[in-house]
Every structure is written in C-alpha cells, then in structure tokens.
Amino acid sequence: QVQLVESGGGLVQAGGSLRLSCAASGRTFSTYAMGWFRQAPGKEREFVASINWSGASTRYADSVKGRFTISRDNAKNTGYLQMNSLKPEDTAVYYCAATQTLGFFGPVDKYAYDYWGQGTQVTVSS
Numbered sequence: 695q696v697q698l699v700e701s702g703g704g705l706v707q708a709g710g711s712l713r714l715s716c717a718a719s720g721r722t723f724s725t726y727a728m729g730w731f732r733q734a735p736g737k738e739r740e741f742v743a744s745i746n747w748s749g750a751s752t753r754y755a756d757s758v759k760g761r762f763t764i765s766r767d768n769a770k771n772t773g774y775l776q777m778n779s780l781k782p783e784d785t786a787v788y789y790c791a792a793t794q795t796l797g798f799f800g801p802v803d804k805y806a807y808d809y810w811g812q813g814t815q816v817t818v819s820s
Contacts (some may be wrong), residue, residue: 696720696792696809703788705815710780712816716773716790716811724748726783727793727800729807730775732786739789744800751799758784772809780818787813796805 716728729744741763743754750757752764763776773790776820801807 695790696723696726698790698792698809698811700788700790700814705817705818705819706780708780708818708820709782710777711776712780714775714777714788714790714816715816716775718771718792720771721795723771723792725794726748726809727795727797728764728766728773729793729800729804730764730773730788731791732784732788732814734786737786739781739804740787741802741804744802745773746798746800747796751804753802754770754800776789777782777816778817782818783818784816785818786816788816789813 697719699717701730730742733739745752749766754811761779766773790811793807
C-alpha cells in the first residue's frame, strides 16, 4: 500500500514556474513507477509525465515536453514535477500516481496506476 500526498500548487502568472511534490508513504517506494496527470474542468484526466522506478527513464506529453521535468528522490520517498514557462492552458488539478513495476518505462495510461493522490490545483493567469 502506498499513500500519496501532493503539494506545491498555486496561482502563477504565465511564464512562471512551480514545483509540485508528491510524498509517498511505504518502504517500497523505490519499486514503484510514478506518473503525473492533470484534469481541467469538463475534461478527461490526461497524462503529463511519468518516471520509472529508478528514475532512469522519463516520458512526457507533447504539450509539456521541454517545459516540465519529472524527477524522484527514492531516499526521500518523494517525486517532483518542475513546471517552467507555464501557460494558461496548463491550469488544472494535478495528480500524482504510482504503480508497482520494475519496467523500464513508467506507464502513460492512467488505468495502469493503482494509487493516486488527492490532487493539487495549479492556476496560470494570462
């Protein structure tokens, strides 16, 4: 069992930056892939980025590639999403997710994840 708690959301102007954190409980965090997803009002929850169990491989949605960076610190049981050059269309509730897998890639499919945080609001003003 893993419990996930996101933090770091807020209100920022377009072009600004935020860093989201995802704190995980449990001693086996290093065997879990992590993902970040977001959901805007009236839209489906969509993939943002994923990272495998070791941090060796990452994947990004095209819409955030080059602006967002996913990372993790297994010693701290924490994952991160650094968001730069934010745009109003990045406004959404951001969720971190985890699934226990030692695969090379973290999944991009939200249905592949077993554990979810409660979400943190990110609002980008124009």
